[in-house]
Amino acid sequence: MEEALSQVGLESAMDRPVRVRFAPSPTGYLHVGGVRTAIFNHLFARHHGGAFLLRIEDTDRERSTDEAVEQILDSLRWLGIDWDEEPVFQSRRAELYRAHLERLLAEGKAYRCTCKPEELDAKRKRAVAEKRTYKYDGTCRDRGPDQADRGPYTVRFKTPWEDLPRSFDDIVLGEIPIDAERLDDWILARSDGSPTYNFCVVVDDADMGISHVIRGNDHVDNTPRQLLLYRALAYTPPAFAHMPLTHGPDGSKLSKRREAEYRAQGISVSVQEYRKMGYLPHALLNYLTRLGWSSGDQEIFSRRELEELFDLGAVGRSAGIMNPDKLKWLNAHYLKETPPAELAGLLAPFLRERDVRVEPGERLVRIAEMLAPRARTLEEMADAAMVFFRAPETYDPKAVKKWWKADAAAILGRIRAVVAEIDLDDEQAVEQAFRELADELAGGKLGKVAQPVRIALSGSSATPSLFSVLSVLGRQESLARIERALDEIERA
């Protein structure tokens, strides 16, 4: 692993202690694509015994909210992504940016630009109309430093045209060429004095001692500018690793705007949404990690294994499409792995959501245990659990047609007698009794007597083991349901 990294020419960064960060902007819930880069950063830090930091990019005061910050932190905690130092808020570091800006200005590495937004807009439009790529033409760069009385100004970086790097190294993508044609004197600070993204990132990452910048592929084109800024500020640049993006089923970048389309396909952009849909945090974590990273043929990873095995060398280069089926499969796996007592606790809120008054206890644990192998999400599990809290209101017509034949009343009658007397908690004895009845009434076919009862108890032909259901339901409720089924049959 280590060899693979040094190979791509990251000597300077490699010697530094690992410090990585996740930098969400708090304008809404935590995005699945975002959380995936958070996971990769976190795993990378843990693997190397380094630090994982959080930086809240809330310079856009219009759209940033405290609630969003809380929600994001909450989602991270839910996934078990812990951070090492107090989160950094960009909104509280204006002084730091200002100092750096002044330094660049004083050193002649940046300049004030008094071009009006309308002028710039016009130039951009003209460029587009003439099918040229727009770049700032350097009007103010040529005007010289004396811009004091020309009104509001932005600060632009003075791109050192005579000395540009030809390429940079990326840990996952390899060598990326830098196209000077794409560069221009971009804006470091707006006319209201606030710093722009590409400037903040560099100042912050340098200030926070970030050793590796692990982020989405969509930032590749920002990297040359940031590199130039590191050089201008005489800071050692971090190593860069650009992860493939997470795509929706349509093959394009996950977008909050398509939430509605996604919902129909069983996926979401919001981490919180997966929580609501009844996914276990580790299942999501395992899924998202495995999307774009692999370790041989292994699919299931414990947290511990992930931290041991994860490294950037095995990260893929192509985008991954969210596959809800596989996520569900993983979730089902972890549902089965979760101890029943714990599962009961996780299930409870989903039952409350369905207006069930749940008391924690052995009964709920047994329900969770028997439902675990039959559900892929807590939602499904809660749906299936309703049979234990509500008597059936209707009986599945298809099941009725198939199993409530002419002899159903007779069978149920005999079953009622058994249920009235036997100890329902002795599931073996109950099964024995049912088998004897089957021998007597159905030529030994247990299904012939079990199915009518199952339908009577649940309204459906599919439930967990009938004997477990009887036990959990208890004598009184079981008899009541059988009674009602008998009425129903008589009426028909």
Add this chain to the structure above:
RNA sequence: GUCCCCAUCGUCUAGCCCGGUCUAGGACACAGGCCUUUCACGCCUGCGACAGGGGUUCGAAUCCCCUUGGGGACGCCA
């Protein structure tokens, strides 16, 4: 449009860097079967891919080039 990136089953991927062991392996999904009181779980089997074209080589999924396809980026957003 310009620049950048990507390209193995429908999807996630192993293999690629260090060509032969690949009649290309695993997983999800799908189909069939076994187990079975139903439904699931589990187990077994099957279906299914090296985008195309040129090179290089005794030999290419693996190296090079082109084409095609897909994605991303082009703000006084982040």
